[in-house]
Amino acid sequence: MNITRRDFLKLAGVAGVRVAAAGAPASALASVEEFEGNPNRYGVLVDTTLCIGHNCRRCEFACAKENELPTPDKPPEDASVFDNRRRTHADQFTVVNRFPGKSPDAPIYAKKQCMHCDEPACASACLVGAFSKSETGAVEYDASVCIGCRYCMVACPFEIPTYEYDSALHPRVRKCTFCLESRLKEHKPPACVEACPREVMTFGKREDLVKVARQKIARHPDLYVDHIYGEHEAGGTSWMYLSKVPFDEIGFRTDVGKRPYPELTRNYLSAAPLVMAIWPTFFLSVYLFTKRKEQLAKEENGSGNNNHEKEHA
Amino acid sequence: MAVPTQLTPNAPAHDFVRDKIFLGRTPREYFLSLLTPGHAIAAIIILVGLYVSFERFTKGMGAISNLTDANPWGIWIGIDVLCGVALAAGGFITGVIFHLFGMKEYRPLVRPAILTGFLGYALVVFGLMYDLGRPWRLPYPMVWSWGTSSVMFEVGWCVALYLFCQFIEFWPPLLEWLGAKKLRAMAVRLTLGATVMAVVLSTLHQSSLGALFLLMPAKLHPLWYSMYLPVFFLISAVSGGIGMIIFESTLSHRYFKLQTQHMSHRDLDNLTLGLAKGGAMVLYMYFWLKIIGVAHEHQWSLLWDGWGMWWWTEVIGFILAPAFLFLFAVRRHNAFYARVAAVWTVLGLILNRLNVSVITLNYNATERYVPHWKEVAVTVMIITIGVLIFKFIVNRMPILVAHPDYAADEH
Numbered sequence: 001m002n003i004t005r006r007d008f009l010k011l012a013g014v015a016g017v018r019v020a021a022a023g024a025p026a027s028a029l030a031s032v033e034e035f036e037g038n039p040n041r042y043g044v045l046v047d048t049t050l051c052i053g054h055n056c057r058r059c060e061f062a063c064a065k066e067n068e069l070p071t072p073d074k075p076p077e078d079a080s081v082f083d084n085r086r087r088t089h090a091d092q093f094t095v096v097n098r099f100p101g102k103s104p105d106a107p108i109y110a111k112k113q114c115m116h117c118d119e120p121a122c123a124s125a126c127l128v129g130a131f132s133k134s135e136t137g138a139v140e141y142d143a144s145v146c147i148g149c150r151y152c153m154v155a156c157p158f159e160i161p162t163y164e165y166d167s168a169l170h171p172r173v174r175k176c177t178f179c180l181e182s183r184l185k186e187h188k189p190p191a192c193v194e195a196c197p198r199e200v201m202t203f204g205k206r207e208d209l210v211k212v213a214r215q216k217i218a219r220h221p222d223l224y225v226d227h228i229y230g231e232h233e234a235g236g237t238s239w240m241y242l243s244k245v246p247f248d249e250i251g252f253r254t255d256v257g258k259r260p261y262p263e264l265t266r267n268y269l270s271a272a273p274l275v276m277a278i279w280p281t282f283f284l285s286v287y288l289f290t291k292r293k294e295q296l297a298k299e300e301n302g303s304g305n306n307n308h309e310k311e312h313a
Numbered sequence: 314m315a316v317p318t319q320l321t322p323n324a325p326a327h328d329f330v331r332d333k334i335f336l337g338r339t340p341r342e343y344f345l346s347l348l349t350p351g352h353a354i355a356a357i358i359i360l361v362g363l364y365v366s367f368e369r370f371t372k373g374m375g376a377i378s379n380l381t382d383a384n385p386w387g388i389w390i391g392i393d394v395l396c397g398v399a400l401a402a403g404g405f406i407t408g409v410i411f412h413l414f415g416m417k418e419y420r421p422l423v424r425p426a427i428l429t430g431f432l433g434y435a436l437v438v439f440g441l442m443y444d445l446g447r448p449w450r451l452p453y454p455m456v457w458s459w460g461t462s463s464v465m466f467e468v469g470w471c472v473a474l475y476l477f478c479q480f481i482e483f484w485p486p487l488l489e490w491l492g493a494k495k496l497r498a499m500a501v502r503l504t505l506g507a508t509v510m511a512v513v514l515s516t517l518h519q520s521s522l523g524a525l526f527l528l529m530p531a532k533l534h535p536l537w538y539s540m541y542l543p544v545f546f547l548i549s550a551v552s553g554g555i556g557m558i559i560f561e562s563t564l565s566h567r568y569f570k571l572q573t574q575h576m577s578h579r580d581l582d583n584l585t586l587g588l589a590k591g592g593a594m595v596l597y598m599y600f601w602l603k604i605i606g607v608a609h610e611h612q613w614s615l616l617w618d619g620w621g622m623w624w625w626t627e628v629i630g631f632i633l634a635p636a637f638l639f640l641f642a643v644r645r646h647n648a649f650y651a652r653v654a655a656v657w658t659v660l661g662l663i664l665n666r667l668n669v670s671v672i673t674l675n676y677n678a679t680e681r682y683v684p685h686w687k688e689v690a691v692t693v694m695i696i697t698i699g700v701l702i703f704k705f706i707v708n709r710m711p712i713l714v715a716h717p718d719y720a721a722d723e724h
Binding site: 085087088089090121123124125126127128129130145146147148149150151153154155157159161162163164165166167168169170171172253255256257261262264265266268269272275276279280283284286287290291293294 | 369370371372373374375376378380381382383385386409412413414415444445446447448450451453454458459460461462463464465466467468469505509510512513516517520521524525527528529530531532543674679
């Protein structure tokens, strides 16, 4: 059967994300439970302590250019862009937000984009399998099968996917692509990373980035809280963050938990075949039991009439 | 005359349209008979709905809704889909009571409930035409793009198959109306299988609709998020379905006097009180399940703020209270109280679905959703169309009244 690895991942859905580990697994179950993801998948480490935000936002502009999106409304020097907390939209895949730091003259800036989960909630939510975790690390979206139910948007714990509500006939879900087609497949960093003048973002293999992050925290315990956001959040994400202050103070959800989101519905889904197997037998038994009682009652009355039974045969 | 003219069997072929569609009148007489205040209101609702639909399919759903990136689901999911499916549960419930449990006295309620269920689900699919970004792709998850890890996939498949099941269950009255005796006899033989399938599929998709929200542990208020959501949705669909059977049969008895005259008020009262017993039991069980949900997650401390009060409002005010009223109605042998409790239960179900899908979802977000009037216009139009189709069919097919040719039959 001619089936590429990527097709297989799509087909097998969530379980597939974990299957297909390198090396021969001891059993089918072991392969599902123990697969840690592609060891070479890429990630980005964002060090929010380095971001200058105001008068920059070059990541936003680079992203718009790379993905052929409209140029962000407000120019880099316009500080009013930070007055409201922004989120991603169909025409903007990444946004920089400002948060009050420890002192008023030292605000903290944090860039927001798709976290590229190792086991994405959007992929487990999608009824047509439009989302898949690429072996490069990117979470891909295939607009050609999307029916537009927007369950992915409701499910995403990071509130990332957006929708083209103003398109009557061809609305798509839109989100950061990790520059998969234009860059990542050629092992190049995404446009935003390359555009950053302060090297806020480090591109590399996720495994290595976790080590880099740990070293940074160990060397400068005064500069960082002891937490790599994304290392374990929602089962781990390809994009990870370092911060000087607790993450809930710079707009990150700290209530997403460490469990991969697909696990939240896995048990429920596995109950469905049981219902399909047990319910017909159970209810037909009830039916036969009722029929038998009726028949016995009839025989007792001495009026054995078979017409009704024929209707139900 | 007990039976309306359109039910007269074996009409000559050239009278088919006049007989079957125009209720035995000339077209002119028929259209004049449609000029009633009720139809005028319905016409206005549908005209507004058509205008909004035009906007939807030319400018996109952004033009007619308050749906945003932060609030991707609104009342089209909350009311049209979640309430629509749950309140159409009466179809499978009467199927179980009548065909499987053998409670033959409920026969007069079976066909109306199946018709309500069938129409309910058909309208859910119709409503999805507005909420889905590309509704013409609805067959995709059925045909070649399978997202097997998705609860929504299960919902989609079960609803599609169930719609088919209900269609089969709807064949007997349809074929009786058309006078196709042989086909009808064949269709009747499928009823038992369809009923069993209906139970299986209903169990699956009613609970799946609750399971959809298992993916939102951080967004849904913890008092409404529970690992038991699938069970809550299934059980409350049963109570809501029972409520709807009572509500619908009450209205039918009132507004379709010709078709329901064979059934005395006392007979209907007895059936209503029988259902009330079931309603009381199911609601009481549902109440304890909701308590277990809180106990299981140790969320007692959440019950005393504003959201906690809102939770009590739902659980005491719209689950336990109608349960007691049902019980009171049975004790007093008073069908009126049972009918009040039925409407109360239905309102409670609507409240619950809106709580889960709209009101407490994103409870901690800055941007909250309030429906646009055009979203409401679409929903009201869909319900109106449902009522009109129900009326059209009931006036023609043997739904509330048994067809004279098959009166002695058990279906």
